[in-house]
Structures are given as structure tokens and as C-alpha cells.
Amino acid sequence: MQTVFGPVPSRRLGQSLGVDPVVPKTCNWNCVYCQLGRSTPLVAERREYVPAEDVIAEVAERLKHYAGKIDWVTFVGSGEPTLHARLGWMIREVKALTDIPVAVITNGSLLYLEEVREELTAADAVLPTLDAGTPELYRKINRPWPEPPFEVYVQGLIDFRAQYQGKYWLEVMLIRDLNDTPEALHALAEQIARIRPDKVHLTLPERPPAEPWVQPPTEEGVMRALAILGQVAEVVHPAQGTFDLSGYDDPQEAVIAVLARHPLRERELLTALARWDADTVQHTLTALQASGQVQVLERYGERFWSLASAKYAG
Numbered sequence: 001m002q003t004v005f006g007p008v009p010s011r012r013l014g015q016s017l018g019v020d021p022v023v024p025k026t027c028n029w030n031c032v033y034c035q036l037g038r039s040t041p042l043v044a045e046r047r048e049y050v051p052a053e054d055v056i057a058e059v060a061e062r063l064k065h066y067a068g069k070i071d072w073v074t075f076v077g078s079g080e081p082t083l084h085a086r087l088g089w090m091i092r093e094v095k096a097l098t099d100i101p102v103a104v105i106t107n108g109s110l111l112y113l114e115e116v117r118e119e120l121t122a123a124d125a126v127l128p129t130l131d132a133g134t135p136e137l138y139r140k141i142n143r144p145w146p147e148p149p150f151e152v153y154v155q156g157l158i159d160f161r162a163q164y165q166g167k168y169w170l171e172v173m174l175i176r177d178l179n180d181t182p183e184a185l186h187a188l189a190e191q192i193a194r195i196r197p198d199k200v201h202l203t204l205p206e207r208p209p210a211e212p213w214v215q216p217p218t219e220e221g222v223m224r225a226l227a228i229l230g231q232v233a234e235v236v237h238p239a240q241g242t243f244d245l246s247g248y249d250d251p252q253e254a255v256i257a258v259l260a261r262h263p264l265r266e267r268e269l270l271t272a273l274a275r276w277d278a279d280t281v282q283h284t285l286t287a288l289q290a291s292g293q294v295q296v297l298e299r300y301g302e303r304f305w306s307l308a309s310a311k312y313a314g
């Protein structure tokens with residue numbers, strides 16, 4: 001499977017060319033809201049999941065194809081990018097190829113390792129997760145590999161702030177009745193004050209979550225979060241826009257590449273495939289379903305397409 005995907009529309013990063021340096025689904029967390037389904041098994045080893053040289057060759061090719069159409073190159077994807085042992089080398093290579101800024105979307109759990117902090121300093125923006133202000137809620141929401149414990153993970157986020165000059169944006173996924181209560185939000189605010197990010201982005205579950213009971217907060221919950229977390233926090237709604245599949249000749253390959261990183265609403269998928277005629281699209285989706293490579297799920301009252309290998313409960 002190709003490691004570079006998109007560009008995908010992003011509210012924070014404009015048209016973002018995604019670079020996925022691991023294989024589905026390689027993660028040391030098993031977040032209840034994960035849109036890629038459950039992490040089975042959890043993986044905590046840093047290694048070269050895909051050859052770093054191949055990733056960079058693909059990035060170079062895609063940068064030529066999408067010249068002038070990309071705002072950010074973003075390491076993100078079908079798991080946790082900092083698990084790739086040569087992430088720092090790849091960030092520096094991308095920066096040598098282009099002036100387009102480079103972002104890393106990470107769960108932040110490995111920032112307690114000096115080598116990971118050092119590697120990420122080469123990026124222009126780092127967007128780690130912080131969903132919980134207490135160890136209990138951290139275990140409940142993120143269901144992490146036992147190491148690092150909560151305090152070590154948070155200390156990693158604090159230490160990275162001390163050495164990082166780029167944009168440091170924390171991401172909080174708000175979940176009804178878990179981290180949108182006054183107690184949970186006050187605990188979160190305390191940790192955020194210690195970490196001192198430039199911004200806190202509040203996001204809401206809006207694609208199929210790993211666990212079917214995960215619900216977005218009510219309007220009241222969102223307002224409470226904004227009030228308690230203060231001015232540093234803002235709600236980031238999903239970007240409007242189309243997933244750009246113009247870099248693919250084969251529609252099946254295009255569908256697999258995007259769904260491995262992003263389950264899509266049926267209408268989003270059909271819009272992304274609009275450059276092919278209706279018969280080709282129909283044939284492509286039927287063939288992918290018949291061969292067991294993709295699945296269709298009903299969540300939040302909508303039909304979503306994802307890779308069949310993604311494991312959703314319920």
C-alpha cells in the first residue's frame with residue numbers, strides 16, 4: 001500500500017498531504033473513539049515499519065504532482081507515527097525537499113523519550129493528544145500500553161514544550177459523560193496549564209468510533225469545555241472539502257489508500273471518486289466489497305465506508 005495519501009482537507013492544516021509511516025493499525029493506544037477501530041494487538045515497539053527511503057521517494061513524487069496545491073505535509077495515518085524509528089530522518093528529508101511546512105499528528109505518548117522529542121523538533125507543528133487530566137480517565141479513554149504511566153506521559157509533553165520552538169497544538173477529543181464533566185475538565189485544565197501549548201483544539205467524534213457507545217458531547221458540554229479550558233481552547237469542526245484522489249490512476253487503489261487512514265461517509269467517498277464515471281465507481285465499490293477489502297457501517301445515522309480489517313465493536 002502507498003504510504004502517501006491525499007491531499008485531505010483539514011480545518012487546521014488546509015490541504016494536507018498525508019504521510020503514513022506505519023501499517024494499519026500500529027498503535028500503543030486503543031482509544032475508545034478511534035476512527036480506525038480497535039488496536040489489536042497494541043504495539044509499542046519503535047521500528048522501521050516501512051522503509052524510510054521508500055516513503056521519501058513517494059513524498060518527492062507526490063510533491064511534484066500536487067505542486068502549488070498543498071499547504072502542509074503531515075505525518076499521520078493508520079496508527080501512531082512516532083512508532084517509526086526513523087521519523088526524525090524522514091521529517092528532515094521532507095524539509096530538504098520542500099518549503100511546505102511539516103506537521104506531525106501524534107498521541108504524544110512517546111515524548112517522554114528524549115530521542116523522540118529530539119526527532120520532532122525538526123517539524124513546524126506538533127499536534128499531540130491530551131484527552132484526560134487524571135490517570136483513571138487516561139486509562140478509560142486511551143486504553144494505553146502500560147508504559148508510560150500518566151505522569152510520565154504528561155511530563156513528556158511538558159518537557160517537549162521547553163525545547164520546541166514550533167507550533168504546539170494539543171488536541172482534546174471531547175466525549176459525552178467521560179471528559180466533558182466539570183471535574184474532568186478542571187483536571188484537564190490543570191494539566192494544560194503545566195504543558196503550556198500554543199493552542200488547544202477541541203474535536204468531537206464524528207466518524208465511526210472503536211466503541212459504539214462513544215457519543216459527542218451536548219452543546220452544553222462543549223460550552224462548558226470552552227469556559228473551563230479558557231482562551232487557549234477552540235472547537236475545531238471538520239473541514240469542508242474533497243479528498244483529492246487525482247494522484248491515482250486506479251480507483252480501487254485510491255479507495256484503499258484513503259480508507260486505510262480515514263473512514264469516509266458514503267457521500268464523501270462518492271464525491272472523492274467523481275473523476276471516474278458512475279459505472280466505474282459502482283463496479284469498483286462492488287468489487288471491493290465482494291473481495292472483503294472494505295466494509296460499510298451505520299454510525300451516527302450515516303453510512304460510512306472503511307477497510308474491512310478495521311475492528312469496530314457492536
Ligand code: SF4
Nearest residue numbers: 027029030031034107
Ligand atoms: S486515535 Fe490515534 S492514538 Fe488513539 S488508538 Fe487511534 S491511532 Fe492510536
